[in-house]
Amino acid sequence: MSAEIELKLFFQLEQQQTLINLLDRLPSSEQQACRKLSNGYFDTPDLQLRKWDMGLRVRGCDGKREQTIKTAGTVVGGIHSRPEYNLDIDQDEPNLNLFPENIWPDEANISAVQSQLTCLFDTDFERRTWHIYVDESLVEVALDIGHVSVTRGGETKSEPICELEFELMAGKTGALIELGIKVAETIPVRLGKASKALRGYRLAAQSSPLSLEVLEFIALEASQDLKQTLVSLLSTGLERWQQLEAMILETGVHSLEQVPTLCYRLRACVRLLRCTLKQFNLLSDSLITMFDCIESHLSFIETGLSLAEILSQNSQLIAKQPKKTKLAEQALKSLQQLSISSLIEKMLADTCYGSLQLSLVDLLFAMRAGESRVNLNININTDLKTFADKMQEASWQKILALMPSEADLTSREYQSFARALDDSIFVGVAYGELYSKQSRDVFRAPWQDLVLGIRTLAAYRQLAHISESLDIDISDWLRNKEESLVFAMEHSRRSALSNQPYWR
Incomplete structure (x- = not known):
């Protein structure tokens, strides 16, 4: 038995020769x-x-x-x-009895499993390898x-494989990240969460569809210290980022209308x-530059x-408009012209994308290893609940300054x-x-x-542009709808400002 420790990166096929040249020169x-x-x-x-979380x-x-x-x-964090x-064998079919008995779950009927084994999918690829020393690590x-x-x-369905794997043969895990960062600075790459096996299961329709509510609360425990908290926040954030990226790339082919929401969640x-790093005084100039780069791609x-x-389909925005069909047709045309898929490809082709992911992985593992190069500049002995109260209160004061009740x-x-508002909600996430739960949810x-009201106001403004382009006059209707919504939002805001914060 061996324990495989690896970092996986995805890249575009046209970068293959550049990658080979780069790895040869290291x-x-x-x-x-x-x-082969x-x-x-x-x-x-x-x-x-698969139910036993095994791959054969x-x-x-x-x-x-x-x-x-x-x-x-x-x-x-991608590791x-x-x-x-x-085990070496001399036939095409696997023999489960050759594996150690202690790897199986208790009461597993291995003979029954063996008799039902079938090949679900295949992966065929050419593998070019290098052995690279990083200090004392191989x-x-x-x-x-x-x-x-x-x-x-x-009928055969297939997907391309373009992967770069860094497997630790000896030494420290940090060597994988160091090499990955060197590659990411030159070649557009992204963290690879899905293994070849998982991609095969999905292609064979033997895996549940990708799904994620990105704004679910992060599982923290009051007993955690601040270093453990930072590790939890970074690892969860990176995991969700990779999941959303995969969902966008998968959904974009099938549902144009769902992609903007997924991109919003990403x-x-x-x-x-970014908010987390700022709270822990870890938002360096180089990280800010990479965050800003990604923001610009998502504008x-x-x-x-x-x-x-x-x-x-559930929108009430144009449901009662006599010319709703023309408005919807123009909205669809505008969404198509936005060419979100090409904008996403452009973002993934920017080295800032993979470089930021790997920089965060580097920071995550440096924190886990307790390396001295990570200086939080905060009192690490502070109780987590006290720290969280402070972060919540600081966020709340910014909102009060922006939106005074009077x-x-x-x-x-x-x-x-x-x-x-987004940033404040992220602190709560x-x-x-x-x-x-009750006091938190009532307050939030x-x-x-x-936030949803602001999104609707933006939709009204977009409708104004669309109607003008079609020479359809709905300006009075839009003005009334916007004024009514702002009136309702003002009432909600003043009511919300009077609620007692749940962290006090």
Whole structure:
């Protein structure tokens, strides 16, 4: 048995030769043999191995076969760690009885599982490898180019494989991240959360669809110290970021109207990470530059959300408009012209994207290892609840300064305060689990309603542009709708400002 510790990065096929040249030039780099690997992944029809969090494959290379089973492992900030068992075999089908008996769950009927095994999907790729020393650590870097495929009823579905894997052969985990950062500074890459096996299960429709409520509260415990809290916030933020990225790339092909909301959630996740670093005095100039870079790539979100809301089947925005069909057609045309998929591709092709992800992974593992280079500049002995109270109060005071109860706010002012409201809500997302659910949710509800109100105001403004382009005069109707909504929002805001904060 060996414990595989690796960092996986995804890249675009056109970057292959640039990557090869870069890896060849790295100090202490030794290129190894290039091999062609064929892999069949096995499970039962009811996915019993997957239910046990196991992955089983048979790999063929140079006329030899090897069966491998990977047992339950962990993924933290993009670093995969998973025990695996490898055995040479002389047939195409795996034999479960060759693996150690102690790896199976209690009362598992291995004979029954063996009799039902079938090959669900295949991965075939060319692997080019390097052995690279980083100080006293040895890392094997594997560049895989190929495809994952599923054949059913004579029909084959496939997806490309373009992956770069850094596997720790000896030494410290930090060596993986150091090499990854060197690559990310030159080549556009992104953290790879999904393994080849998981991608195969999805392609075979044997895995549940991707889903995530990005603004769920983060699971923190009052007993955690501040270092443990930072590790939890960073690791959860990175995990959600990768999940949302995968959802955007998967959904974009099927549902144009859902993508703006997913992009909004991804940006919210990135902003939550930025907010967290600022709270812990870790937001360096270089990190700010990378965060700002990603923000600039996502500047389409407000327009996309407005157009998607106009098109929503449940939207009341244009339901009673006599020319609602023309308005909806123009909204759809505008959403298509926004070309969100190409904007996402442009963001992923910017080195700031992968560099920020890997910089956060580097910070996360430095924190976990207790490295002295991470200086929080805060009293680490502060009680978590006390720290959370302080962060909540500071956020609240900013909102009070922006939106004093005696002031009358306009539609334009509400929209200008959207970012500040987002940031305040993110503080609650980070620390909300430390408080009473009832008092917390009652306090947060009207503020979340205001965020939705701001989004609707933006949609009204988008409708104004669309109607003008079509020479449809709905200006009086829009003005009345906007004034009515602002009136309701003003009432909600003043009511919300009178509520007792749940952290006091």
